[in-house]
Amino acid sequence: MKHTIFALVANRTGVLADLAQEFKKRNLNIQSVSCGETENPEVTSMVICVDAPDEDMDPITSAVGQMDFVIQVDDLARKEFVDRELVLMKIRRGTDNLSQLMQILEVFRASVVGMGEKSLTVELSGDSERVEGLIKMLAPFGITSMARTGKIALKRGDD
Numbered sequence: 171m172k173h174t175i176f177a178l179v180a181n182r183t184g185v186l187a188d189l190a191q192e193f194k195k196r197n198l199n200i201q202s203v204s205c206g207e208t209e210n211p212e213v214t215s216m217v218i219c220v221d222a223p224d225e226d227m228d229p230i231t232s233a234v235g236q237m238d239f240v241i242q243v244d245d246l247a248r249k250e251f252v253d254r255e256l257v258l259m260k261i262r263r264g265t266d267n268l269s270q271l272m273q274i275l276e277v278f279r280a281s282v283v284g285m286g287e288k289s290l291t292v293e294l295s296g297d298s299e300r301v302e303g304l305i306k307m308l309a310p311f312g313i314t315s316m317a318r319t320g321k322i323a324l325k326r327g328d329d
Contacts, residue, residue, distance in 0.1 A: 171221070171222070171223065171224055171247065172219065172220075172221050172247065173219070173220050173221070173222060173227050173245055173246075173247040174217060174218075174219055174245070174246040174247055174251065174253065174321060174323050175216075175217070175218040175219075175220065175230075175231065175234070175243065175244070175245055175246070176215070176216070176217055176242075176243070176244050176246050176251075176323055176324070176325070177189070177215070177216045177218070177234060177240055177241075177242065177243040177244075178208065178213055178214070178215055178216075178240075178241040178242040178243075179213070179214050179215075179216055179239050179240050179241060180212065180213065180214070180239040180240075180241070181207060181211065181212050181213055181214040182239065185214065185216075185239050186203070186205065186216070188237065188239070189216065189218070189234060189237070190203075192230065192233055192234055192237070193218070193220065193230065196226065196229065196230055198220050198222050198226060198230065199220065199221070200218055200219070200220055201219045201220060201221060201320075202217075202218075202219045202318075202319075202320025202321055203216065203217070203218050203219070203320060204216070204217045204319055204320045204321060204322045205217070213241060215322075217253075217320070217321050217322050217323050219320065219321050227245050227247075231243050231244070231245050244325070246323055246325060249325050249326075250325065250326040250327065251323050251324060251325050251326055252323065252324055252326055253297055253298065253321045253322065253323035254295055254296060254297060254321070254322055254323075255295070255296065255297070255298055255301050255318060255319055255320065255321050255322070256293070256294070256295045256318070256319040257293070257294050257295075257301050257304070257305070257316065257317070257318045257319070258283070258291065258292070258293055258316070258317045259291070259292045259294075259304075259305070259308065259313050259315065259316045260289045260290070260291050260292075260313070260314045260315040260316070261289060261290045261291075261292060261308050261311050261312065261313055261314070262288060262289055262311055262312035262314060263288065263289055263290050263311070264288075267311060271290060271308075271311060274304075274307050274308065275292060278294060278296075278300065278303065278304045278307070279294075279296075280292050280293065280294040280304055281293045281294070289314060292304075292308070298321060301318070
């Protein structure tokens with residue numbers, strides 16, 4: 171099962187490496203990790219995505235929660251949450267397919283952020299399913315380059 175781990179941690183050197191080591195000890199592969207400062211520059215929020223059996227998650231969240239630099243940790247797979255991902259792609263274009271490309275981008279509400287003679291640079295922000303959908307639709311045109319941020323997420327509601 172896919173799990174989205176949200177953690178608030180002290181903004182200091184080595185935190186990411188120490189967290190990654192904890193996942194490595196348990197033979198869990200991190201699929202994506204996103205982190206950045208919160209409204210408090212002394213605190214970083216981290217979103218770690220893993221595909222692991224449910225029974226592996228309680229021990230890892232417990233171990234992470236006991237680390238001295240961790241303020242809060244939560245497995246969002248068991249909660250209502252909102253998530254987003256950013257993708258930038260370069261797509262091959264020609265005069266014969268530009269109209270079709272623009273229609274696809276409009277359906278997905280993606281933006282053209284750059285244009286060359288032979289390519290378009292496209293940006294999309296959305297949930298992972300939307301990002302995957304756009305990638306699938308644009309693959310036949312030829313994706314020549316792509317960068318993805320990985321998921322960022324927050325619990326829904328007032329918590």
